[in-house]
Amino acid sequence: MLLLLALLGSPRAEDFLPPDSVRAGMKGYGLTVFKGTKVDTFGVEALGVLKNWAPKMDLILVKLSGGPDDLLAKAGVIAGMSGSPVFLGEPGREKLVGAVAYGWTFPKEPICGVTPISSMLEVARRPSGFSNSVPDAGELSPIATPLWLSGFSPSVVGRMRDALKEFGMVPISGGGSDTSGPSSLSPGSALGVQLVRGDVTATAIGTLTWVKGDTVLAFGHPMFSLGSTALPMTGARIYDVFPSVYRSFKLGVATSPMGVVLQDRLPAIAGVRGEEPDMLPVRVEVGRKEFRFEVVRHPQMGPFFVFYGLASVAEAAGKSSGESSVELKGKLFVGSETLRIGNFFSGLAAHFQAAEDVSQVLSAVMKNPFRKVRVDSVSLRIELDEELRIAWMDGVRVDRKAVRPGGDLVAHVFLRRYLGRRDTLKFCLKLPKHIEGQLLLRVGDASHAQRWEMERAPGAFTAMNFSQLLRRLEEAKRNDVVYLELVSSERGVTVSGDELPKLPPSALSILAPVTQTAAYKPVKEAVVLREERRVDAVVRGGHIVRLSVRRR
Structure with missing residues (x-):
């Protein structure tokens, strides 16, 4: 992983004010x-320093004031504002001390925690070595990050709000990107991190703390604590x-691409300007409509946003409530x-069930071991039907319960x-000639x-290699199929995920290790035959019938 500060050498210590000072x-x-793209100033007064607030990391407590029309006194x-650079010192000789990053819910005054710039610089110096968990200090938590959304349906945004709460993000529905934004970034500029772009977009908006050369530091706290990553970095218009x-927030939108975020860790996010991240393209056909969007290539966040993006486009082409049916077909190109x-x-x-199915498959592939x-x-491709299509299995009847080997059932x-x-x-079944006993x-x-x-x-069901994993995913059972199988009590084994059925006792004793391993598992029944039948409805229910196969 690229060491970001290698692009510019070591920053001078005299440029910054350490927490001890x-x-x-x-x-x-x-x-x-506060509005548009113009960087404004606000007042800051130091209240003290929380020593060792996180492992080898202090936190500076400050009180904010000012802003347009004394906005901070009203809004808190x-x-x-996460990432807003804070400068302290004698008038005209102030030095950068860190970034606005942490706060409390329902405070009576605009008091917050500032992440020291020295801790933020470590994110650019080293790709690892920090705890990514935020300590609990009397409900002191990262200042919420607005997640500006477009193209997501209201019901989906409601679900996202609950899922993103643990990351301190506030989903806000709004418009798409605004490409007329500024082409440069400076300390205090609004900064966007775009997690989804296209027909649906999701951009986290914070503030840039420090920039030198092509290296930038922002937020003063983690987004998702992803560690090394590659997230699109944009400008933002407020x-x-x-x-x-409860919580004041900035209303904003992403502007033009600026670079890529390469680190997401406890003290900050860090990135470089000018580079373009590689994102995962998703194409969805819903009836006669086509939707395209891209999500971040991350094994957790990629499937997460595919789920919500797919649910939104399906809902936009269909309906947001009531009974419906969805047929899903798709391909993952790996x-x-x-x-x-x-x-x-x-x-x-x-539509949520269909979206979850795709998300789980994508997650299994991206997280494979x-x-x-x-x-x-x-x-x-998604086909929508506004009717409820469910079929309950009331029972199974066979024309006989005693069958001859090779006979019909x-x-x-x-x-x-x-x-x-x-x-x-x-179902018209033909039994094998060699079968006898109870089935x-x-x-x-x-x-x-x-x-x-x-x-x-x-x-x-335990894939032992990537090819087996793909086969298991592709062979997953469908909800609109009636599955029929005839099984005997003959035993076998699975070796490295592949079944060896109906083995004689001598072969079983040779194959069986002293203790079972992940590669070797017993099979307690043998499948004599299988059939399946598609119906145009979700099938529910199951039945078992005992049969006897005798020669006379």
Whole structure:
């Protein structure tokens, strides 16, 4: 990982005021944008220093004042001020001490914590070595970061608000990017970190603390504590400040791209100007509409924003509440390999279920423990239906329970659909000639079939390499399928994830190790035959019928 300060050499210590030199009552000023792109000043008075507030990191307590029309007295510390540089010292000889970063909820005065610039510089010097957890100091927490959203539906924003609360982010619905912003950045400038761009956008807005050469430091606290990362860095335009008793915040929007954030750690985020990050493109067809957006290439945040982005575009093309059905088809392009996915969902939150399915598959690929992979792109197609399509499995009937080896067996599966329509599926089965004894006929939905298979051959669900993982994901059970299987009590094993069924006792004894390993797992039943039948509804239910196979 690039050491950011290698681009410019070591900063001079005399440019900064260390925490040990801060005294209560010292005055100075800070820089931030309250409106537009113009950097304004505000007053600062030092209150003291919290020693060793985090491992080898102090925190400077200050009281803020001023701003346009004495705004800070009315609004308090404002979400979006994170990173605002603070200068203390004799008038005309002030030095940079750090960045506005931490505060309390419902404070009566604009008092906040300032992250020392020395701690922020360490983020650029070293890619690791800091604790990424924020200590609890009487509810002192990172000043909230406004997450400016466009293209996300209101119901999705509500869900995002709960999910992002732990990161101190406040989702705010607004407009898209404004490319007319400034082409340069300076201390106090509004800074955006763009997590999603395209037909849906998500940009975290804070303040730039320090810049030298192409290296920038901002925020004074982490965004997601991602460590080494690659997030698009943009300028930002502030429309206004929204004062609130609970939490005042800046209303803003991303402007033109500026570079890339390479570090996201406890004391700050750090990046370089001029570089362009690599993002993951997502293409979604919903009926006759096409949506395109890009998300950050991160194993946690990428799938997170794919989930919310996909749910939003599906909702925009359909409806936000009530019953609906969604058919999902898609491809993940991973180097030379293509992972095909597909499923069917129906219910009050079908579009969320479809989005979650894609997110989970993408997460499994990006977080796989076998090798580093690059998902080149994601292509999805969604078909929406405003009707509820569910079919309950009422029962299974066979034409006989005693069958001869090689004989025929007919099974009828009875389905009761939503609003009363009934269907019958007919399965005509031909038993193998070598089978004798007791068999189980199992007929069920995706969840029943998955549970039966995990109980039968648990080792088949543990992928032992990347190719097996892709195969397991591609073979995932569908919600709109009736699964039928006939199983015997013959035993086998799975070796490195691959099943060796119906082995004789002598072979089992040779293969069995003294203790079971992840590569070796017993299989307690053998599948004699399998069939499946697609229906145009989500199937629910499962049934088991016992059969006897005798020669006479």
